[in-house]
Amino acid sequence: MDLTQRYIRNESMLSAEENSRLRSFKVVIVGCGGLGGHIIEQLARIGIGHLTMIDGDVFEPSNLNRQLLSHPGNLGKPKALEAEMRVRLINPDVKTDARHVFLTDENAESLLGGHHIICDALDNISSRKIVQKAAAKLNIPMVFAAIAGWYAQVGTIMPGANLLDKIYPEGVEKGAETQLGNPSFTPALAASLQVAETIKVLLNKEGVLKNSLLMVNTLDHEYQVIDF
Amino acid sequence: MDIKVRLFATLRENRGKEVNLEMKETALPRDIIEKLDISEPEVAILLVNGRDGKLDQELSDGDVVSIFPPVGGG
Numbered sequence: 001m002d003l004t005q006r007y008i009r010n011e012s013m014l015s016a017e018e019n020s021r022l023r024s025f026k027v028v029i030v031g032c033g034g035l036g037g038h039i040i041e042q043l044a045r046i047g048i049g050h051l052t053m054i055d056g057d058v059f060e061p062s063n064l065n066r067q068l069l070s071h072p073g074n075l076g077k078p079k080a081l082e083a084e085m086r087v088r089l090i091n092p093d094v095k096t097d098a099r100h101v102f103l104t105d106e107n108a109e110s111l112l113g114g115h116h117i118i119c120d121a122l123d124n125i126s127s128r129k130i131v132q133k134a135a136a137k138l139n140i141p142m143v144f145a146a147i148a149g150w151y152a153q154v155g156t157i158m159p160g161a162n163l164l165d166k167i168y169p170e171g172v173e174k175g176a177e178t179q180l181g182n183p184s185f186t187p188a189l190a191a192s193l194q195v196a197e198t199i200k201v202l203l204n205k206e207g208v209l210k211n212s213l214l215m216v217n218t219l220d221h222e223y224q225v226i227d228f
Numbered sequence: 229m230d231i232k233v234r235l236f237a238t239l240r241e242n243r244g245k246e247v248n249l250e251m252k253e254t255a256l257p258r259d260i261i262e263k264l265d266i267s268e269p270e271v272a273i274l275l276v277n278g279r280d281g282k283l284d285q286e287l288s289d290g291d292v293v294s295i296f297p298p299v300g301g302g
């Protein structure tokens with residue numbers, strides 16, 4: 001089948017030049033679960049040239065309520081490898097690199113180096129801080145999101161900005177998600193906002209949440225941006 | 229002095245969205261969270277009049293203090 005029209009619906013929103021530039025970017029997604037599944041799906045469909053997908057975990061039944069890439073047939077399978085298969089299925093133009101490892105202080109720089117931007121799709125605070133530290137050292141922007149129940153936070157951390165140190169108290173490992181859980185719609189919403197941020201940063205567009213935090217409350221429809 | 233406290237997410241449970249407190253002139257945000265029975269690790273983001281604030285900063289009559297718990301899921 002002729003797929004030359006694959007990107008036709010992107011072309012009114014982004015210029016032809018911007019669209020073709022997307023093919024030259026390398027994006028790394030750390031975490032292929034609730035946030036990561038949606039980020040990977042959207043970045044593959046918009047036509048980012050290269051996606052590196054990192055996750056040391058395997059799918060389990062409690063992921064099925066929200067993690068886009070999980071289904072009863074792939075429980076027990078590595079999330080990163082399943083993510084890569086999904087990208088190849090929906091857009092074979094995208095080059096992929098799947099890493100079935102957990103990101104640590106030791107491997108962070110070698111895993112994240114060489115990318116234009118990092119999408120943080122992790123589920124714990126200490127690993128996010130490892131990404132922030134490595135991103136600062138590598139001089140790579142990082143698009144951050146976190147969710148809990150009806151609530152989400154999204155922001156873009158320019159290298160060296162240390163936003164996470166300002167929004168997470170020292171020593172706190174988990175947040176309100178331990179009480180509120182992780183539904184299907186908040187990760188999808190936060191991931192979509194992360195993808196919008198990612199595209200804007202890559203294409204040098206205005207309106208990026210640079211060192212700011214968008215706070216989303218879908219229960220009461222309260223949305224606010226806080227500058228740090 | 230009168231301080232308006234805005235609470236978010238889990239901090240609203242049993243406290244409501246907004247609390248008006250009458251505090252001593254020397255009161256700090258730290259005294260406010262103690263009065264509301266909120267522990268320090270529950271305070272991820274603290275804003276005073278919409279700007280990044282600290283638990284030990286001075287307050288003035290009419291200030292609005294907003295408190296958000298940590299959110300870390302993915």
